Amino acid sequence: MRVRFAPSPTGALHIGGARTALYNWLLARGNGGELVLRVEDTDRERSTPENVEQIFDALGWLGIDWDGDPVFQSRRAERHRGVLEQLLEAGRAYRSTATADDVRAWKAQHGDERGFRGEPQEEGAIRLRVPDEGETVVEDLIRGTTTFRHAHLDDPVIARADGSVLYNFAVAVDDLDAGITHVVRGEDHLSNTPKQLLVYEALGEAPPRYAHLPLLHGPDGRKLSKRHGAASVQELRDAGYLPEAVRNYLALLGWGHGDDTKLSTEELQRLFRVEDVARNPARFDEAKLRWLNGLYLRELSPDELARRLTEHTQRQVPAQAAQITQEKIQTLADFWPLAGFLFDGPADDPAARERVLGRDGARDALAQARAELAGAPEPFDVAAVEHALRHVVEARGAKPKDVFQPVRLAIAGTTVSPGIFESVATLGREETLRRIDALLEASGA
């Protein structure tokens, strides 16, 4: 089995493209087959080497690997010319100067549902000769049988007048030469498939098996795009999602296995079957991705989480800092707003200060907490901090939050933070006392 994935090399690996890549990869790897990349790099404006490289990076981040060197369409011009010549000689294709306007005029005369048929000329673009009778049937692994009557099909242009080839022709020839057995792509290609099938037919070659995936939409049901937020895997990565979570979520967009929602890569490879892919379009729902990402995040060891946070924040994140936030964040990006105070000092949130210090006895509680913490025995760990702070609560006959919130405000500057004992212990005694003093002083009295 040889499966191929053809990303559109525009720099950003679109989420829909990523899912297609994933399904190709699962199909290939799950069956001990090979995955080859075919790069449609004929649009030099967008398909720059840098953009192609970005696509490869994004695939690598997702953990999708491929076999051998990618096939670049632009590098196969000579082979394409040869096949063109062959079709021309066999009478399966012909040159024609007919333009889109000519095609329209032809339809005006023969009816809209009537496919365009041209007369062979000495020059012009090359069109594939579509038989007048009969039909081409697409046997799709996901959709079953779709029939296209030849009478409805225009003779497709397969090469421009300048000799450069067009997609529907090139893709068929390239896949043929690469020995591709399975083509899994977006449903937007379903209508193109008969044209490609006709190329194989004209060549007397057997086509690969096809599987057309339902398209992905944004939350509003429209085509997924920038205005829906993250639309590419690069953006997902920047937003702090884990590749394993993205992979799992993407797999679930159009496919599933029973009641399972969390599936490891191994399970995905073992259970995935293209035949089971849904036929209806799916919407990309970031809320579910966030939830799933949180699940994966909480599974990481503190050291591993710290490593990923360090990479994402570009700051050295200690394992302890990572650990105390682990069950409170859903993405890597959630870490800094929650724990940045450990690194850069308390946040400046006047409203929070007002709310917490405005309560009766808040400053006294804070002062008392300071004294207890100053006198707490070594080691200054979570247990010691808890003991000290709980003692303050008891001594004052107060509610826990009457003591904890002022301390939280002092060290974090906000009313939201990781556990107070953990946070204080992580900050250390010296820094904690310094921050409490600073707040006490700043709040006057």
Add this chain to the structure above:
RNA sequence: GCCCCCAUGGUGUAACGGUUAGCACGGGAGCCUUUCACGCUCCAAGCGGGAGUUCGACUCUCCCUGGGGGUACCA
């Protein structure tokens, strides 16, 4: 316009001729609780419409409606 695909709660899906239509996200209520979360319990919410076929349709057929794609000398 023409060709083609699709249609289960807000979202992703399961059920493949006979189930009280299942699971998950999200939403609501509650428990837990030092904030925020996590976790746990419970609740609301669905077969687009109409004809058939059948003893029996979410499941099969047709029509309609709605959504999507294609219709390039783009990929």
